[in-house]
Amino acid sequence: MVVATATIPMMAGQLIGASLLGVLAFFFLLPRPRGQSLALGTFFGLASLAMLFTLLFLQFGQPSSDDVAALLFWLFACVALIFAGVLVAESNPARGAMAFAFVILSTCGLFLVLAAPFLMAATIIVYAGAIIVTFLFVLMLSHVEGPSDENDRSREPLLGALAGIAFAGLILFALLSPGSGLAASQNGVLPAKVSHHPLFIPPITPSERQLLLEVAAELQKAEQMDRDQLLASDYTQATRDQLERLLGGIPDAAATDALTWQQRLALTRADPRVRAIIARVDRVRDLTRETFDQVDVALIDEMPPNLDRARSALKSLRQEILILAGVGELPSRNVGTIGFRLFSEHLMAVELAGVLLLVATIGAVLIAGRRGRIA
Amino acid sequence: MISLGHFLTIGGMLFAIGLIGFTTRRNLITMFLCAEMMLQGVVLNLLAFSRYHADLSGQVFALFIVTVAACEAGIALALFVSVYRRSRSLDISVWQALREPGLLPIVDREPLPPPIQDSRDPHLPVAGRKPQRQEELSRV
Numbered sequence: 001m002v003v004a005t006a007t008i009p010m011m012a013g014q015l016i017g018a019s020l021l022g023v024l025a026f027f028f029l030l031p032r033p034r035g036q037s038l039a040l041g042t043f044f045g046l047a048s049l050a051m052l053f054t055l056l057f058l059q060f061g062q063p064s065s066d067d068v069a070a071l072l073f074w075l076f077a078c079v080a081l082i083f084a085g086v087l088v089a090e091s092n093p094a095r096g097a098m099a100f101a102f103v104i105l106s107t108c109g110l111f112l113v114l115a116a117p118f119l120m121a122a123t124i125i126v127y128a129g130a131i132i133v134t135f136l137f138v139l140m141l142s143h144v145e146g147p148s149d150e151n152d153r154s155r156e157p158l159l160g161a162l163a164g165i166a167f168a169g170l171i172l173f174a175l176l177s178p179g180s181g182l183a184a185s186q187n188g189v190l191p192a193k194v195s196h197h198p199l200f201i202p203p204i205t206p207s208e209r210q211l212l213l214e215v216a217a218e219l220q221k222a223e224q225m226d227r228d229q230l231l232a233s234d235y236t237q238a239t240r241d242q243l244e245r246l247l248g249g250i251p252d253a254a255a256t257d258a259l260t261w262q263q264r265l266a267l268t269r270a271d272p273r274v275r276a277i278i279a280r281v282d283r284v285r286d287l288t289r290e291t292f293d294q295v296d297v298a299l300i301d302e303m304p305p306n307l308d309r310a311r312s313a314l315k316s317l318r319q320e321i322l323i324l325a326g327v328g329e330l331p332s333r334n335v336g337t338i339g340f341r342l343f344s345e346h347l348m349a350v351e352l353a354g355v356l357l358l359v360a361t362i363g364a365v366l367i368a369g370r371r372g373r374i375a
Numbered sequence: 376m377i378s379l380g381h382f383l384t385i386g387g388m389l390f391a392i393g394l395i396g397f398t399t400r401r402n403l404i405t406m407f408l409c410a411e412m413m414l415q416g417v418v419l420n421l422l423a424f425s426r427y428h429a430d431l432s433g434q435v436f437a438l439f440i441v442t443v444a445a446c447e448a449g450i451a452l453a454l455f456v457s458v459y460r461r462s463r464s465l466d467i468s469v470w471q472a473l474r475e476p477g478l479l480p481i482v483d484r485e486p487l488p489p490p491i492q493d494s495r496d497p498h499l500p501v502a503g504r505k506p507q508r509q510e511e512l513s514r515v
Contacts, residue, residue, distance in 0.1 A: 030399055033485040052388070060380040077385045084389055084412055088396035093404045093465075100408045107389070107415045114382065114422045116434050119441075123418075126441055130411070130448050137452055138404055141459050146490025150402040150466035153483060160399035168391030175380055175387075334434075341435055353442045360446035364453035 019169040021048035026161035029089035076109035212325035219318040291317040382423035389416035
């Protein structure tokens, strides 16, 4: 096997080459009365795309170890970028809307590769409606025969292309430079064809998830007991035991994290993916201790005993455990887990989005309904 | 295994191409579609990070982006109708009187090319006879 190596200057050179080709492509493709050249623009655009994909492959390796997923990624990425170029360069807005539909469909394919089936379906549905409405508007508003100012002229094609491509080039340079941590580099040498950051090994095994769900069910049962049942039952010890087996020890209030922080740091450095899960496990562990303390205080120490507070503490613990269980269910049960998080963690944002939709509807009716002066 | 950099790159490229379209094109509808494409690039970024951290927060945020995009589409299309009523054109440069003070106006010097006569359209020859109307025999 030939191990191709690419140095940082070589990477920068390839990047600059691809960017220049992209600028030329958009310069020639953007519509205007004189100087537009479809053949040259298409040629430069395809060359830039090929160079970009070569650069990606050399620096990041295959997108996926699974051949089917890799093929789907390259296919959808290629179609998305090509039709994005068509949307920008097409002078007929109806054809532009068609190209936009293809961009949406292929990004939805990328969503599916990223294990977001619900979002894929939602995006297709929302944007299918949006595109049909846009078509309606194109047919209604632009019945221009022949060339027109709005479709066949561009503002500053060269400067616009330069600005956009410079933006993309800077983003790519930041991604590819060794400081980003995405492209592993040793002494300026980038090993080729290595997938540096594999995504998604199931972080929580199915049996662990099953246990978490059982604990959550027990807690739900405990929420409905009254005070005597709560004090009589041994749910506390059982739950503690199960969580301890699962999460590796619930610290007492006095115990600090001093023992585990080195292990945790090593794990985090080795695999940044684990960081979010470790944080969540820590939160559940701390919350378990706090919850049981609170329940004890609320039921035993306070006079009269505060049953509501005990119940709400148990409920918040149950929610955290369910979310932790949902982390392991990223590809499957996508809809259920998203729904749970929407209505538990982001309830306020959901309400705000509803208000925003209402305000937008009222605003659209007001703006479109106003009779303007016809010039 | 899927790597993060690929998806971030594609998202960034979609955003940049949308940016080019938004800054250069003059048709309001095309500009609107380009802005939507920039949003798609952002959503792709969020989903890639969501998968990378095995945390569904990214997908939840992407859902909110879709909501905001729907609001934006409604308001934008209503504005287009209103603007079209006043100027009978979808050209954004018609409204360049709203620019900052001190900026020179953009004047289109190049004449537009003449419309292309498409001769491929089929021409139907006049065929058949005009049907005779029957005379009404009786009039009231």
